[in-house]
Amino acid sequence: MTSTNQTPSSGEARTATIIARLSEPRLGPYLAAAGGNHKDALRLYGWNIDLSGAVYEALHVFEVVLRNALDQQLCTWNATQSDATTGLPHARDWLMDPSRLLKRLLRDDLEKATKRATTALRGSGRAPGHPDVLTQLTFGTWRFLLPDRDPGRRLLWDQALRHGFPHLSVQPRDLVAQVDGVYRLRNRVAHLEPLLAQGAVRAEYNAMRHVLAAIDPTIEQWFTSRQRITAALRARPV
Template sequence: MAPYLLAADGDAVVGVRLYWWNVEASAALYGPLHCLEVTLRNALHDVLAGRHGRPDWWASAPLNRHGARLVDEARRKCERSGAAPAAVDGIVAELSFGFWTSLVSGARGYDRGFWVPAARKAFPHYSGRRDALHDSLLSLVHLRNRVMHHEPIHHRHLAADHAKIYRVLGYVSAEMAEEARAMDRFPAVLAARQDALRGARPHRF
């Protein structure tokens, strides 16, 4: 509770309310983050499979040692819970948001090995710099990890985070961004923060 009590200036009642609001905000961000992560990984997987002419594109792509290790870990995890060899779809699903984001990074050889020939095609509505896109994705990886590991997010500029999710999702699929917005309750949760901290509304998640 220490981060919440600190943010509440030591007021235990407000600190507890802030804790529960943080849970509510995290729950409301799960859906948009889910849409972004799944849409991104599917788009990157499709363009890389097309580039390399095989569904298990990682077998011939210029992954660095860290990327190859992540693929091996995903494969082993799939094989521990099912039949060997692991299915491609299973490996794709096991690879983390951070792995997919790394394919847009400035890692040695990745610009020419991934971005230029294929990865950029996963973002048909983006025309900016690769490094700016990677910075946006990396910040959303950090947000996603805090949400999924039950960490405080109340101190972040959550309105900007939320807008960034949809901006990046729109680069990949404008249709998915529109569909996700129609189901998104996060703006209402954010707008109700002060009421929640005053105890003027019940907590929901």
């Protein structure tokens, strides 16, 4: 008598095991995009990993260049400010000797970055300096230094930060929107979220290009020549 029960193939068993380990809720967006096909959903999941990696690689350039452009202007501007108590000028090192406005805008960020830098240097026998604290500031620090309705941020833009974008061809609000979009994409990647909306990812890639070109066209060209985002977008399997 022939049994009607069929043993799952090794491939099916493997797929079932992977899905169980990743979990159905985790794969939900990929299953929806794949029309309920589990194998295609896993292929999309793997593609999402590749695309997230490509975005993160791009951020290695974008965030560092943006940070350095703003840091340079803040150093120059901080040295033009006087201490409200002593009347003496502040140092160029705005991280070690921030002006009153920077203290107001960045107090929590500076304290947290200094603590992280101190922890990173534990056992080295030296206190954190400007480069150490600078590298511990988050992308959010730079995003929220840009102009908005706050008079202090508008003043800082007018007197200092706008000079970090000598090739800017759009309104400041458009630049802020571009940086904000990249900031939000960065957070999605950091939280391992799906990047299935290809048009949104492409838009933020273009935003990276526009911001970098506003800082220095040479760095934008170099960035574009080595990025993997566009190739990863084209490689979507489903």
